[in-house]
Amino acid sequence: MTQEIEETVRVLKHQNSLKTHLFHLVHVNYYCKDSSGRYLGCEIALAEFSFVDGVRKSLHTFINPNQIPLGYAYLETKPATGIHLIALPADDFGSESDHLEMLGNIRLFLMGEDGDKTNLLHLYMRPGDIKAVESVLWQLNERPGLHMNAGRDSFCIYSVCKLFHKLQNTSMGVPSEVILPSSFLDEHDLINDTPEFVEGISCFFHEELEAMRYCSLSHMERWSFLIMEECCGLLAIEIVSGKHCDLSTYLTKRARVVYLIWCWNPKNNSKKQY
Structure with a gap:
């Protein structure tokens, strides 16, 4: 993973395309993790940003898991719903039951108008929740459907903290052989970032409950803003309200x-x- 991130950023710098490259972040909330290690997702959000354009677009969906395994409905979901507040049954607030359609929307979001499948390769997530994202996307790929299963291995979930570390080093012009401390942005910063209670960047459900900090969509906006705030100045890019912060x-x-x-x-x- 680290080698892939370093190579990606190195190539972007060499091609002078670091400022315009599209990065994709992902976040999921889930009800529980069963005995097989499978995470039953209830919310997923993605964001696309570039240093020049800021946050270009986002995608947010509530997931209807359809069925919670026997014995997990109370014991395992109570702690999770106490955080993100997405209670069962999921139908009550318009969650998506057609997982194949959801997967298709994610693919279209990542590939863009030109249908570039290379954009499916890299998604960035908080290190502690990478397994949860992998599990949820894998289950969406598992759903029976025409040609969608052909791309089941197309998603690679990498650490957003490592990405930020490399982007900041590169933005500062630090030579690749020089390794600066990786504490610029750690997982604690992503969980306890300052603008966590900002209104207008989370979904309607979490806005109404004043639980913005736990919303998957809010995570996407805040992480994008954190990265751009640190790097845009170093890249001589003007910060624009609503796009970069x-x-x-x-x-x-x-x-x-x-x-x-x-x-x-x-x-x-x-x-x-x-």
Whole structure:
């Protein structure tokens, strides 16, 4: 995985396409993990961003697992629903039962208008939940259907933390033989990032329940913003509100810059502490 990420970013830098390349992030919430290691998903979201365009589009769907294994409906789903609040039965809020159609929508989202299947190869997720994403996508691939099963091995789920580490090193112009600490963005940062309660970047369900921080769609937006916020300046790309960061974060930072400029303006006769 690490070699694949390093090679991907190296090639992008060599081709001068790092700023325009499309990266895809993915996140799932799930009801439970059964004894076979299978995760029963209840929500999935994907986001597409580039450093130049910011977040270009996103995809969000509630998953109807159709059937919870006997013995798991209470003991295993109660802790999960206590976090993401997506309760059973899933039909109550418009979850998708046609898993084949859901898989098709994911493929179309990733391939784009030109139908480029190479975009299916790399999806990035928080390291601790990679197994859950792999499991949910595998189950969607398992569903009986015409030609969809031919691409069951097309999804590769990699660590978004390792991706960010390599992107930041490359954006700073750090030579490939120099290895900087990988603590720029770890899993703890992705779970406890600052804009976790920002409104307007999560789905309607979690917005109404004021549980935005647990929404899969909110995770996608926030992770994209975190990566772009750190790298865009190094790549000489202007931050645009709504594309590279949420509006409230943008306004807060802009107000702070204005305040600092005012404090250090000689006409104000004093330099305030900050």
